Amino acid sequence: MFFYTEKLINEIVPDQPDPDAAKALQETLGGHFGEMRTMMQFFFQSANFRGKAKPFRDLIRGVFVEEISHVELVMTTINKLLEGSGTSPADGNAGNAAIPLNEALRGGQIHHYLVGAQGSMPVDAAGNPWNGSWVYSSGNLIADLLDNLVLESTGRLQKCRIYEMSSNKTLRETLAFLIVRDTAHQIAFAKALETLGVNWGKVLPIPDIDISKYPECQKYIDRGWDKVQF
Amino acid sequence: MFFYTEKLINEIVPDQPDPDAAKALQETLGGHFGEMRTMMQFFFQSANFRGKAKPFRDLIRGVFVEEISHVELVMTTINKLLEGSGTSPADGNAGNAAIPLNEALRGGQIHHYLVGAQGSMPVDAAGNPWNGSWVYSSGNLIADLLDNLVLESTGRLQKCRIYEMSSNKTLRETLAFLIVRDTAHQIAFAKALETLGVNWGKVLPIPDIDISKYPECQKYIDRGWDKVQF
Amino acid sequence: MFFYTEKLINEIVPDQPDPDAAKALQETLGGHFGEMRTMMQFFFQSANFRGKAKPFRDLIRGVFVEEISHVELVMTTINKLLEGSGTSPADGNAGNAAIPLNEALRGGQIHHYLVGAQGSMPVDAAGNPWNGSWVYSSGNLIADLLDNLVLESTGRLQKCRIYEMSSNKTLRETLAFLIVRDTAHQIAFAKALETLGVNWGKVLPIPDIDISKYPECQKYIDRGWDKVQF
Amino acid sequence: MFFYTEKLINEIVPDQPDPDAAKALQETLGGHFGEMRTMMQFFFQSANFRGKAKPFRDLIRGVFVEEISHVELVMTTINKLLEGSGTSPADGNAGNAAIPLNEALRGGQIHHYLVGAQGSMPVDAAGNPWNGSWVYSSGNLIADLLDNLVLESTGRLQKCRIYEMSSNKTLRETLAFLIVRDTAHQIAFAKALETLGVNWGKVLPIPDIDISKYPECQKYIDRGWDKVQF
Amino acid sequence: MFFYTEKLINEIVPDQPDPDAAKALQETLGGHFGEMRTMMQFFFQSANFRGKAKPFRDLIRGVFVEEISHVELVMTTINKLLEGSGTSPADGNAGNAAIPLNEALRGGQIHHYLVGAQGSMPVDAAGNPWNGSWVYSSGNLIADLLDNLVLESTGRLQKCRIYEMSSNKTLRETLAFLIVRDTAHQIAFAKALETLGVNWGKVLPIPDIDISKYPECQKYIDRGWDKVQF
Amino acid sequence: MFFYTEKLINEIVPDQPDPDAAKALQETLGGHFGEMRTMMQFFFQSANFRGKAKPFRDLIRGVFVEEISHVELVMTTINKLLEGSGTSPADGNAGNAAIPLNEALRGGQIHHYLVGAQGSMPVDAAGNPWNGSWVYSSGNLIADLLDNLVLESTGRLQKCRIYEMSSNKTLRETLAFLIVRDTAHQIAFAKALETLGVNWGKVLPIPDIDISKYPECQKYIDRGWDKVQF
Ligand SMILES: [Ca+2]
Ligand SMILES: [Ca+2]
Ligand SMILES: [Ca+2]
Ligand SMILES: [Ca+2]
Ligand SMILES: [Ca+2]
Ligand SMILES: [Ca+2]
Structure with missing residues (x-):
């Protein structure tokens, strides 16, 4: 059974609205390798174990439960990036002269304004819907x-x-937090594989970008969040 | 059996070509809640009854038959919004220097110029193809x-x-007509539910926008087209 | 604009229910080369012309309008093939001991009993939903x-x-009628191509099966329905 | 943020393995109207609010959190229905003569044995993968x-x-529990609509089956679980 | 069995990077009527013969084998059109101030920068993934x-x-070569149909554009590559 | 550029037709982890390198070229498993009484008889079409x-x-050959990762089935085909 407490797993940092960033961040929510996939894949693997x-x-299962909070964080970040873009609320009574949703035709993802009311969606950055065929749960522990x-x-x-x-x-803070947590999850799965016989030596983390160059990441690294499991 | 007479259910109002508007209007044609869906859903429900x-x-079934004409109206409106955009016909012999279809790379929906010849398509505003899984025909009258x-x-x-x-x-006139007819269809389905026990009170129409502020709508409301079934 | 009169384009011949035949006939309704495709493809081509x-x-456009009636005929045939299969209505109050929908687990297409109430669906014989990407409307007349x-x-x-x-x-009569009409449509499109320069010689119809061996077809051939356009 | 305690929301009742029942129950997990959809739809609606x-x-949001537990319950039930079907474990070393997975060719859903190791999958009863386009989050409260x-x-x-x-x-107990909870959720959403102006009178629940005829339901009704929100 | 020699079927002509052209050319790679489809369709038809x-x-089969080289040519052309766009390599350590991949938000196909590292993908110009349902292999020679x-x-x-x-x-040279080869393949399939009874008269090639107006085509026509089979 | 010689990469062993085996083997051809995926994934990765x-x-690239021959082998094996099943050719003139394709309603994959003429298709064992979103080509060498x-x-x-x-x-011989080759490819990719820092120790091969118990595999192992790259 599952429980909820009304608190995001990381804070949202304020900045200007940015519909193009919101479009890109949809990949992290509903893409082939986004948080909805991690959440559902680890849910299936743990329940099918x-x-x-x-x-x-x-x-x-522990990583799965954290991933639900990642999905919530990305949804909230996309909403924040969309909020206040354009010049009027989605369902307003603009009437004749005004074109308050014209923003939707000038970049970003048109569905953010047309299907949702400047809200997050279960699609990737190119607008393709999330697809259940991506979930991997083979029943073979090492392959999983x-x-x-x-x-x-x-x-x-x-x-x-x-x-x-x-x-x-707003975009970078959420990404920085999630990059650090992905690092921790990589290490966790790699260590699990090591107990089964692999030595991961110099390969991890992937990609081998030095994230100390992303300043938002440093505070999370100082807390050791790139190494511990929540 | 079905019959046709060569007359659109509403007139097309002339204006400049507008490929961005054509892209947006694809949602009303081939989207999850577009006219192809209403047409096919009411077709299946009435034939399976x-x-x-x-x-x-x-x-x-009566609404279904009207919806075929709605689909035709939206197709024709999209074609009108695309016609004359760019600087040459789709299959022309432009030769070396000219790039008559360059318009296709500057906004709008590229498939309008590449897959079709500036014509409507069975896709939504984000380019996803229409999907049969959206049709609802459960066999339970109230649920339907x-x-x-x-x-x-x-x-x-x-x-x-x-x-x-x-x-x-061109865009707004077609939308105004269809908004008024959607209002009438909402009322019709709501009344049918009322005969089965629901009182719709203050909820309808959805959304609760005062469409008298959309000037193109007024003439249709004056004719009562937001309340009668064709 | 479109109109309807309550009459099928061909009669339904009674026989036993046959869920396996209903499953196969879904290809003719919602498959890649089924009647929904012909209907929508000719609708787009004629509206985009x-x-x-x-x-x-x-x-x-003339063939398009006939195809709407073909879709209705196939829907009705599938419904007839499903009606009375199994031992009780879909929404019945069967209670403890009975398993009135056990039929759904013994062959046929399970969605006919689970998603619909023994009714037709916009899917093919393998259960894949109808897909808008199949519609061909290129804007080039010969290619179309x-x-x-x-x-x-x-x-x-x-x-x-x-x-x-x-x-x-029930299955064979509907198929016989549609095979004869497909023959007529093949001839119509081939003749149109002949006026543009193609000589079809010995190729048509495809496949080159002698349909006089399908006894249900003969009466339609005697009426010349394999040659005329409705 | 989300938390987990290792306890199913309802118990699994033992019975024989039944791969056909497992196939049917996939609709309740990964179908268009299954528990994955309810979970994700209420997740998006509450985060986008x-x-x-x-x-x-x-x-x-309260219903969303309960739905995570429903997904877990259905996954576990499918696994139980598959466990022990056929004559050997999925990855065994059967060698020459034996065909321990022959069960996979004799009914049920072949992917249960081929893609998974007799485990649940994010697909419907006809084998179609779960699709993000099904999630509804329009930003209009009444429509939602x-x-x-x-x-x-x-x-x-x-x-x-x-x-x-x-x-x-095993199948019926899980279904009985979920039917009772669906009833409670219907009532909750209907009451919310009533505060906005609709009187649901005699319409609910849908379908109007007297579930007191399903004996597994009675104990949950006696506890009032068809009326309270967890 | 298949073999490879490290040589493209046609040379890549250098020019500036052009992400919009790369997006358009994806249709020729992964679209409904792109080279992946021709390759796989002729592979299935020849193996199933x-x-x-x-x-x-x-x-x-001969055309199939040439089409593998066409796919390679289009992949390489897309890569060339993307290489050097933006201001830094995809996985660089840009750090705080820089936004080296900002190009991805200013046009083109965002997945070229996000899912791939400025590389080709199996999708069409609107971002839809290649779909196996497009392959036609009916088992009827004339229909095929x-x-x-x-x-x-x-x-x-x-x-x-x-x-x-x-x-x-870069774009036009690859297109010119492929247009000339498509012409040759049209003729080959048309001649095959002629031996079976069709006279193609004035219809081919489709479209009836005079490609001598595309200067890149002329040298291939001079070599007769619009008429011979490789 | 690519070349072909008319020889399968392994022989087809004769046995009875087996439509159920043909259905299962479709996973190895058109499934998420089938040979079409390996072929296309390695094609994209090598061309994008x-x-x-x-x-x-x-x-x-070397593995890619071998995979084209694997696809051809699986296509041919499926065709062999289907050939002669049922009692008559797919396009025969059976006439009134006979139901020569009744086999299609008694198990297996109905599309093998309806869409193809007892031939292979680009779909998985559950009938879902092959999907381009499965191809992985990230531009990061270790991740690839x-x-x-x-x-x-x-x-x-x-x-x-x-x-x-x-x-x-017929089924088992083709599988045995491909299992042995998959083993060799696993080793090749693992060794490549070792040069980059991983020690695969006891993990491989996956799954850890002792394939010496599959008698068809032994002759290939004796030749060392589980270790060499073709
Ligand atoms: Ca995560
Ligand atoms: Ca309408
Ligand atoms: Ca027809
Ligand atoms: Ca539920
Ligand atoms: Ca080609
Ligand atoms: Ca292989």
Whole structure:
């Protein structure tokens, strides 16, 4: 069973609205390697787990529960990036002369204004809906852990790329937090694989970007959040 | 059996070409809550209808037949919004220096110029193809009517949003007509539910925008087209 | 604008319920080369038509309008094949011991009993939903006519194959009628191409099955329905 | 933020393995109106909520959190229905003569044995993957609540139909619990709509099956679980 | 069995990077009528071929093998059009102030920078992934050849349209080569149909654009590459 | 550029037709972890490769070229498993009484008889079409190699499971050959990762089934085909 307390897993840093950043960040929410995928993949793997190696199940389930909070954080960040863009609320009575939603035709993702009311959606940055075929739950523990490692690594790679697309502070703070947590999850899955026989030596983390160059990341690293499991 | 007479259900008002408006209006044609969905959903519900409550079947079928004309109207409006955009016909022999279809790379929906010849397509405003899984035909009359109400309400909501994206007259006239007809269909499905026990009180129409502020709507309201079934 | 009169384009011949035949016939309704595709493809091509060659537009539109009636006929046939299968109505109050919908687990298409109430759906024989990307409307007249010919030929080929899967009379009568009409549509599109320079010689119809061996077809051939346009 | 305690929201009742029941129950997990949809739809609606009407947001979020536990319950039930079917574990070293996974070719859903190791998947009963385009979060409160009502009603309708497909006790107990909870959620969304002006009179619940005829439901009704919000 | 030699089927002509052209050219790679489709369709048709008419199988297989090289050519062209766009490599350590991937938010296809590292992808110009349902392999020789003709004609039509969108030389040279080869393939499939009874008269090639007006095409025509099979 | 010689990469062993085995083997052709995916993924990765580490590109490209032959082998095996099932050719003139394609309604994959003429298709074992979103080409070498390892491991896992579903010799011989080659590809990608810092120790191969128990595999192991790259 699951419980909720009304508190985001990380704070939202204020900045200007930025619909283009909101469009890019949809990849981190509803993309092939986004947070909805990590959440659902670890949910299926932990619920489908059989056999006696319970510590592996507990690891996967622990990450799953944190990922629900990641999804909530990305949804909230996208909403913040959209809020106040354009010049009027989505359902206003603008009447004849005004075109308050004209913003929707000048960049960003048109569905943010047309299907939602400047709110997050379960789609990727190119507008493709999230797809259940992406979830990996093979029933083979090593294969599952390897795919989890690819998933966390690719998520981290994509977040680094989005970070380099815009200097918006709302965007970068959320990305920085999630990049640090992806690092911790990579390490966790890699260590689990090491107990099964792999030495990860110099390969991790993926990508091998020195995140100390992303200033928002430093405070999380100082707290050790790139190494501990929540 | 079905018949056709060569006449649009509403006139097309002339204005400049507007590829961005054409892209947005694709949602009203091929989107999750567009006219192709209303047409096919009411087609399936009326053809699959069983039992003795024929007046409900006749209501759904009557709306279905009107929706075919709505689809035709939106197709024609999109074509009008695309016609004359760019500087040459789609299949012309432009040769070396000219780039007559360069318009396709400067906004709008690239498929309008690449897959079609500046013509309408069965896709939504983000370019996703129409999907049969959206059609609702459960075989339970109340559930079907409720879903129809959600469908008409959401279609109306999205049309109001597109109306507020652009002041192009070709776009707005078609939207105004369809918003008024969605209102009438909402009322029809709501009344059908009332005969089964629901009192819709103050809830309808959805959204609760005062469409008298959309000047193109007024003439249709004066004719009572927001209340009668065609 | 479109109109309706309550009459199927061909009669439904009674026989036993046959859920397996209903599953197969879904291809003719919601498949890649089914009647929903022909209906929507000819709708888009005729509404998107530009230029002066109006007789071609009128041909395509005429076939489109007949195809709406084909869709209705296939929906009704599927419903008839499902009606009375299993032992109780879909929403009944069966209670403890009974398993009135057990039929759904013993073959056929489970969604016919689970998502619909023994009713037709916009999916193919393998359960995949209808997809808008299948519609062909290129804006090039010859290419459109050629694709229409492939569409009618493949529809005819698939109907012949379904005919050979079951001897159920409800199934075979609807197929026989549609095979004959596909033949007429093939000829119409081929003749249109001939006026543009192609000589179809010995190729048509596709497939080259002698449909006089399908006894249900003969009466339609005697009426010349494999040659005239409705 | 989200938390977990290792306890299912309802117990799993033991019975024989039943791969056909597992296939049907996939609709309740990964179908268009399954628990993954309710979970994600209420997640998006509550995270995207704006404005002052916080009690509505809290209602939707409360149901969302319960739905995570429903997803876990259905996953576990499917796993139980698959466990022990066939004659050997999925990854065994069967060698030459044996065909321990032959069960996979004799009914049920082949992916349960081929893609997963007799475990649940994010797909519907016909094998189609879960699709993000199904999530409804329009930003209009009444439209969202109406769609939630359709969603809960259709989920309840489909669960009643699956109940009538098989008398397997593992299957029926989980369905009975979820039917009762769907009833409570229908009432909650309907009451929320009533505060906004609708009188639901005699319409609910949908479908109008007397669930006192499903004996597994009675104990939950006795506890009032068809009326309270968890 | 298949073999490779490290040589492109045509040279890449240098020019400036052009992310918008790269986006458009994705249609020629991963679109409904792109080179991945021609490659896979002719692969399935030739491998599935039965019966004694081996020369037809050899024709289809010969074109298939050439199409693998076309796919490689388009991939390489897209990569060249993306290389050097923006101001830094995809995985660089840009740190605080810089936004080296800001290019991704200013046009083109965002996935080129986010999912790939400025590399080609199996999607169309609107970002939709390639779909196996597009492959046509009916088992009827005439129907297969007709669909191949539609496929080559539509591919040629779309390439002419992309040619007219941009004067980038890297783009136009690759398109010119492929347009000439599509012409040759059209002729080959048409001749095959002629041996089966069709006279193609004045219809081909489709579209009837005089490609001598595309100067990049002339040298290939002089070599006769619009008429011979490789 | 690519070349072909008319020889399968492994022989087809004769046995009875087996439509259920053909259905299962579709996963190995068109599934998420099937040979079409390996072929296209390695094609994109090698064509998109940048930088100086050419030996890695050559490794990936070498495997890609072998995978084209794997796709051809699986297509041919499926065709062999279908050939002669049922009682008549797909396009025959069966006439009134006969139902020569009745086989299509009694198990297996109905599209094998309806869409194709008892031929292979680009779909998985549950009938879902192949999807371009599955291809992984991130531009990060380690991430690409890791995903390739997951892909080969999962392909091997699924082939072992299909092997255990049926004792048909046509099926098992092709699977045995491909399992051995997957082993070699796993080793190749793992060694490439080792040069970059990982020690794979006891983890590989995945799954850890002792394939010496599959007698068809032994002769290939004796030749060392589980260790060398073709
Ligand atoms: Ca995460
Ligand atoms: Ca309408
Ligand atoms: Ca037809
Ligand atoms: Ca629920
Ligand atoms: Ca080509
Ligand atoms: Ca392989």
